[in-house]
Structures are given as structure tokens and as C-alpha cells.
Amino acid sequence: MSETFFAPCPRGLEPLLAEELRACGASHVEISHGGVASEGDWAYAYRANLESRIATRLLWKVGFTRYRSEDEIHRLASAVTWARHFDTINSIRINVTAIKSPLKSLNFVTLRIKDGICDHFRAIKGGRPDVDTHNPDMRIHAFLTEDTCTLYLDTSGEPLYKRGFKRAKVEAPLKENLAAGILKLSGWQPGQTLLDPMCGSGTFLIEAAQIALDVAPGLGRSFAFEKFRHFDAELWQSIRKAALARRRDDEMLPIFGADIDPRQISNAEANLEAAGLTGKVELLVCDVLDLDAPDDHGVLVSNPPYGVRLSSGDELYEWYPKLGDALKRGFAGWNSYFLTADLEMAKRLGLKASKRTPLMNGDLDCRVFEFKVVAGSNRP
Numbered sequence: 001m002s003e004t005f006f007a008p009c010p011r012g013l014e015p016l017l018a019e020e021l022r023a024c025g026a027s028h029v030e031i032s033h034g035g036v037a038s039e040g041d042w043a044y045a046y047r048a049n050l051e052s053r054i055a056t057r058l059l060w061k062v063g064f065t066r067y068r069s070e071d072e073i074h075r076l077a078s079a080v081t082w083a084r085h086f087d088t089i090n091s092i093r094i095n096v097t098a099i100k101s102p103l104k105s106l107n108f109v110t111l112r113i114k115d116g117i118c119d120h121f122r123a124i125k126g127g128r129p130d131v132d133t134h135n136p137d138m139r140i141h142a143f144l145t146e147d148t149c150t151l152y153l154d155t156s157g158e159p160l161y162k163r164g165f166k167r168a169k170v171e172a173p174l175k176e177n178l179a180a181g182i183l184k185l186s187g188w189q190p191g192q193t194l195l196d197p198m199c200g201s202g203t204f205l206i207e208a209a210q211i212a213l214d215v216a217p218g219l220g221r222s223f224a225f226e227k228f229r230h231f232d233a234e235l236w237q238s239i240r241k242a243a244l245a246r247r248r249d250d251e252m253l254p255i256f257g258a259d260i261d262p263r264q265i266s267n268a269e270a271n272l273e274a275a276g277l278t279g280k281v282e283l284l285v286c287d288v289l290d291l292d293a294p295d296d297h298g299v300l301v302s303n304p305p306y307g308v309r310l311s312s313g314d315e316l317y318e319w320y321p322k323l324g325d326a327l328k329r330g331f332a333g334w335n336s337y338f339l340t341a342d343l344e345m346a347k348r349l350g351l352k353a354s355k356r357t358p359l360m361n362g363d364l365d366c367r368v369f370e371f372k373v374v375a376g377s378n379r380p
Contacts, residue, residue, distance in 0.1 A: 002039045002040060003039065003041065003061070004037070004060075005037070005039070005155075006058075006059045006152060007021065007035055007052070007055040007059070008035035008057060009034070009036070009181075010361070012181075012357060013054050014032070014033075014035065015031060016185070017035070017055055017181075018031050020048075020055070024040075024047040024052065025043065026044055027040060035056075036055075042230075042235065043235060043239065045225065046223075046236050047239055050216050050218040051218070051243070052218075053177060053184075053217050054184070057156035059152035059153070059154055059155070060154075060155050062080050062153050063076050063080040063149075063151035064076075064149070064150050066147050066148055067144075068147070070112045072149075073109060073116075073149050074116045078115075078117070080151060082121065083120065084229065085138075085229060085230070086138050086229060087129075087229065088121055088125050088127040090129055090138050090227060091129060091136045092114070093133050093139050094113050094139075095110075096109050096142045099146075100145060100146040103144070106144075113142055113151070137227050138153065138224060138227070139154035140152070140153060140154070154224055155228075157223050157224035158221070160217070163217050163275070164222075165220055165271070165275050165276075166274055167201065167271050168201055168267035168270045168271055170200060170201040170267055174339075174361070175362075176207055179203045180217075182204075182301060182339055183204065183208055185357055186337045187335070188208070188299040190211060191254070193255075193294060193295035193297070194254065195255075195301075196256075196300070196301055196302050197258045197259075197291050197300065197302055198258070198302045199257035199265075200267070200268070200303070202257055202271045202272055202283075204303070205255055205268065205283075209277045209281055210275070212248075213247060213248045213250060214246050214247055214248055215247050216243040220275075220276075250280070251280075252279065252282070254294075254295070255282070256281070256283075256284070256294045257282070257283045258286045260285070261285075269283060288323065288326060289323065299336075299337070300327075300335070300336040301337045302336075302337075303340075304323070317348055320348035320349050323349060324351050327349075328373060331373045333373070335372050336372075337370055338371075339359065343365075345369060352371075353369045353370060353371060354370045356368070
């Protein structure tokens with residue numbers, strides 16, 4: 001039986017997510033602002049959770065109505081057959097987002113949805129699930145437009161960019177699904193040399209290594225759908241075993257990371273080890289301005305320091321031209337990709353961007369600048 005799903009993702013990566021979902025078996029794929037709608041059976045839902053590198057989560061549509069007041073949303077919430085999907089022992093959390101909703105309080109809408117769910121369980125089971133806002137078993141998402149309300153049950157649980165291993169805590173981490181999307185945008189392919197010269201805690205490196213070794217990103221974690229009453233454990237195990245069987249185990253990959261801060265390299269080493277990738281990536285403590293290219297050609301990808309993160313004002317603007325000179329001097333033949341919220345970065349580098357892709361990094365309006373560095377591009 002076909003079900004309807006919606007997968008949110010970082011804005012700007014929707015077409016790439018649509019490709020992923022089709023590869024997982026989706027039908028009726030429809031791209032919208034901030035995510036992708038699709039249809040499919042539960043084998044597809046299991047596979048999408050396991051395999052998608054770009055989705056934030058996979059939401060299962062369980063209810064829809066037109067509304068003019070909170071009471072109609074409450075009626076929808078109490079009419080959904082929640083007791084067929086989970087039980088009163090499962091804790092819940094409700095998230096509400098809205099675009100142009102005339103209702104005055106989303107907190108009140110959240111309360112009315114919770115009341116509707118609990119009313120349903122009291123009528124069917126004689127009890128109600130507890131609310132847990134920190135670590136719930138079931139996440140219910142409501143999306144309001146000007147006159148419609150759609151209810152979703154989250155099949156993922158924790159966001160899918162949480163790959164299942166404990167990361168070293170660092171300032172301004174780059175989310176894994178955004179890093180995976182940028183790698184896809186760059187056109188990098190396994191076997192090509194990849195360098196992140198300001199690698200921080202190693203997010204680009206880990207994502208690239210998992211892609212190169214064909215490691216499904218969800219292999220190290222659990223999912224909310226495993227607690228659904230209709231969960232098909234046998235089907236899930238067969239999908240998971242198939243993903244495990246295709247994992248490669250190359251000794252060393254042409255993937256390189258560098259950072260001027262030894263503590264960041266230590267963090268990257270710890271994260272690679274936690275992800276089961278020890279010895280797959282070469283790391284070096286080095287200033288990007290002094291770095292030698294590890295190959296004659298390759299893909300350079302990085303999330304460099306910008307005002308919100310590490311530096312600001314004159315100090316940063318003096319640094320950009322030095323970075324541009326280093327690229328022109330040492331990286332002819334390389335394609336470089338930088339994620340930044342500084343929309344003036346290209347001009348300050350002294351390089352002409354061949355492509356500018358708008359992306360949202362959380363609430364930050366960013367660009368991925370593409371620079372194709374060719375021999376002789378150094379200007380006086």
C-alpha cells in the first residue's frame with residue numbers, strides 16, 4: 001500500500017534530495033520550498049531513512065483538514081487513528097510550524113493537538129501517552145497554511161543528519177546533510193582527490209569517506225519507525241543487511257583534511273574514529289595559506305571562517321586576498337567550493353566565481369561559491 005511522505009531538507013538542496021528519494025523507490029516525487037513530497041510503501045520509507053544523506057527527516061502524512069479555528073484542528077487530531085500506529089507507553093512531542101496562519105498562538109494549537117491525541121487514546125485505550133519534549137518516542141508534526149492543517153508522524157526520530165556516532169563538541173558545526181549536499185553540488189566522485197583545508201571537526205571528510213566506501217549514513221543509528229506497531233522487523237533487517245553487504249573497506253582514500261588549529265585536527269581524528277573511519281583520511285596541522293596541494297588536480301571544499309563564526313571586520317577582509325593568492329599559487333587545476341554567509345567573499349578573494357548556489361545554513365543565508373582555478377590565473 002502506498003503512503004504519502006514529506007522530507008524536509010536544507011533549502012537549496014531540494015532537487016538533490018528528490019534524486020535520492022527516487023533512487024530509494026519513491027513515486028510521485030514533488031519538489032517544494034524546503035523539502036520533497038513523495039509516495040511509496042514501507043520498504044521505501046525504511047530505505048529512505050537509512051540511505052538519504054540530504055533529508056532532515058521523513059514525515060508520514062496521517063491527517064489533513066481545512067480549518068478556521070483551533071477546534072477544527074482539535075477534531076482532526078482526535079480523528080486520526082493514532083492507536084493503530086503507537087501505544088500509550090510511547091511518549092510524544094508535538095511540533096507546529098505555520099505559514100500565513102490566521103491563528104494567534106501556535107502554542108495553543110500545539111495544546112489542542114495534544115488534547116486531541118490524548119482524547120483519542122482515552123476513548124480507545126482508557127489511558128493517554130505522556131509528553132516528553134526532550135527525547136520522545138513519537139514526534140507529531142503539524143503544518144499550517146492559511147486555511148489547511150496537515151498532520152505528520154515522524155518516521156525518523158532524531159534528525160537524519162545525526163548519523164549515530166558521538167561527535168566531538170565544536171563551535172559552529174556544519175550539519176552532515178548540508179555537507180553531503182555541497183559535496184554533491186561540487187560534482188566530486190569517489191576516487192577523485194578531495195581536500196578540506198579548513199576542516200574543523202571533519203564533517204566534509206567524514207561524509208566524503210562514507211560516500212567513497214558506500215556506507216549508508218543511517219547504519220549506526222535507530223529510527224522512530226522501529227517503535228511503530230506495524231513495524232516489519234524482517235523487512236527492515238533485509239534492507240539493512242543489503243546495505244551492510246555493499247560497504248567497501250579500502251585501506252586509504254584520496255581524501256585530505258588540514259586545519260591551523262591542532263585541537264580541531266584532534267576533534268576530526270576523534271570523529272573519524274567514532275564513525276569507523278580511522279586510517280581512511282589523511283590529516284595535517286597546517287595553515288591553509290602554507291598548504292601544498294596533495295595532487296595535480298582535485299576538488300577543494302570548505303566552510304571557511306566568516307564573521308558569525310570566528311572573525312569579523314578588517315581582520316577577515318585582510319585574510320581573504322591572501323587565501324585567493326594561495327589558491328592561485330598552489331591549486332591550479334583544482335575546482336574549489338566554499339560555503340559562506342559573506343556574500344562579498346568572491347570579490348574579496350580576487351577570484352571570479354563560475355557559479356553561486358544559494359543555500360540556507362540554519363538561519364544563515366549562504367552561498368556556495370565555485371572557483372575553477374587555472375594555471376596563470378594569478379594577477380598582479
